[in-house]
Amino acid sequence: MESGYQWKDNPNYPVFPKIREYSGAIILISLLLLSLMAPILTPYNPVAANMDEVYESPSITHPCGTDGLGRDVFSRLLYGTRITIMVGVAASLLAATLGVVIGLLAGYYRGIWDNILMRGVDMWYSVPEMMAILFILTLYPRSILLIILAIAITHWATPARLVRSEALSLRQRPFIETSIGLGAGDLYVLLRHMFPNILHIAIVSTTLMTSHAIMHEAALGFLGLGVPVHEPSWGNMLSEARNDILLGVWWTSFFPGIFIVITMLSVYHIGTTLSERFVPQRELRAE
Numbered sequence: 001m002e003s004g005y006q007w008k009d010n011p012n013y014p015v016f017p018k019i020r021e022y023s024g025a026i027i028l029i030s031l032l033l034l035s036l037m038a039p040i041l042t043p044y045n046p047v048a049a050n051m052d053e054v055y056e057s058p059s060i061t062h063p064c065g066t067d068g069l070g071r072d073v074f075s076r077l078l079y080g081t082r083i084t085i086m087v088g089v090a091a092s093l094l095a096a097t098l099g100v101v102i103g104l105l106a107g108y109y110r111g112i113w114d115n116i117l118m119r120g121v122d123m124w125y126s127v128p129e130m131m132a133i134l135f136i137l138t139l140y141p142r143s144i145l146l147i148i149l150a151i152a153i154t155h156w157a158t159p160a161r162l163v164r165s166e167a168l169s170l171r172q173r174p175f176i177e178t179s180i181g182l183g184a185g186d187l188y189v190l191l192r193h194m195f196p197n198i199l200h201i202a203i204v205s206t207t208l209m210t211s212h213a214i215m216h217e218a219a220l221g222f223l224g225l226g227v228p229v230h231e232p233s234w235g236n237m238l239s240e241a242r243n244d245i246l247l248g249v250w251w252t253s254f255f256p257g258i259f260i261v262i263t264m265l266s267v268y269h270i271g272t273t274l275s276e277r278f279v280p281q282r283e284l285r286a287e
Contacts (some may be wrong), residue, residue: 003184023270026083031263035081040042044072045081046232055249065251066241072173076232080256083233085263087148091211094152099159100202104194106160107167108186114235118164129154133216137225147220151213159205166198193242200274211264218260233262 034041044062050070058065064073106117136150170176170193179189220226221235222242229236234256241252 011022021273024064024266024273027262028267028270031081031259031266033243035078035085038075038078042072042075042078044075044101046071046075047101047230053251055244055247058251059147064255067237067248067252068244068249073237073252076237076282077234077255080232080234080237081259081263083144083231084214084217084228084235084260085231087144087151087227088210088214088267091148091155091217092206093214094205095155095209095213096159098152098203099161100163100195100198102156103160103163103165104167104190104198108171108190108194110168110171113167114164114236115229117160118152121164122230123141124157127154129216130219132226133220136267137220142228144231147227151216155209158209159202162201162205163198167194167203170194170197204271204275207267209269214260214264214267231266 038046048071050066053066053070054068056062056070057064062072062074064077066072067076102117102121107209132154133150136153137146140146176189176193179193186191217226217233218235218238221233222238224239226234226235226239232274237256238253238260241249241256243254257258
């Protein structure tokens with residue numbers, strides 16, 4: 001007789017597997033709601049200095065303490081959530097769009113177009129991402145838009161290669177050949193038949209790239225090359241807290257670091273969950 005209670009196999013308790021499956025989305029949505037409710041949850045201005053409250057440890061009035069300028073860390077975390085997640089989502093959407101277009105065209109037209117586009121992907125893979133981002137950031141004055149563009153430009157190659165591989169397989173399917181034989185134009189075939197069948201790749205790639213984009217934004221902020229210093233972002237908070245640990249002030253770096261890790265893990269969990277959900281759908285279409 002087996003011991004223990006296997007709740008996941010009990011049809012009367014389906015809620016627990018669902019919570020585990022959607023835990024990433026629940027955490028991410030909670031963070032977004034907290035950031036939107038920041039003016040209600042905290043009375044402190046995230047950028048206003050208060051030299052009378054410098055380096056106060058976590059307390060009831062300041063749940064996450066204050067930094068070297070007396071600014072409330074909790075307020076900066078909530079307002080910084082907007083910027084960090086916005087940069088991550090916008091950069092990943094832009095990168096996925098560029099990658100999907102290039103991958104679709106390469107897989108559909110094949111031949112010389114495929115060779116040219118894929119050699120470009122191979123060349124881009126040889127360039128370290130962070131080096132390319134830093135180079136782009138030196139070309140123009142620093143801004144949130146420039147950071148989004150820099151991260152997006154360095155992340156398009158992965159979805160392009162994934163989409164191209166799927167598009168090559170789809171291009172040889174009978175329904176594609178039949179549609180072309182009946183006189184359907186290239187744009188019609190691409191939008192009506194090809195794109196819907198690679199949409200799952202675009203969604204999963206976008207989700208997983210969001211995690212990487214958040215990491216890059218935080219790394220740039222830590223190096224002092226992220227969003228403008230007057231904007232409260234998690235990367236900027238880590239950059240400002242670099243020397244605080246030597247003073248025994250752990251909270252100015254601990255809480256931004258925890259938020260970054262939790263957000264990245266949540267987004268990654270969403271991506272892997274979507275990937276697992278799309279696998280049976282792909283097998284069903286292939287039958």
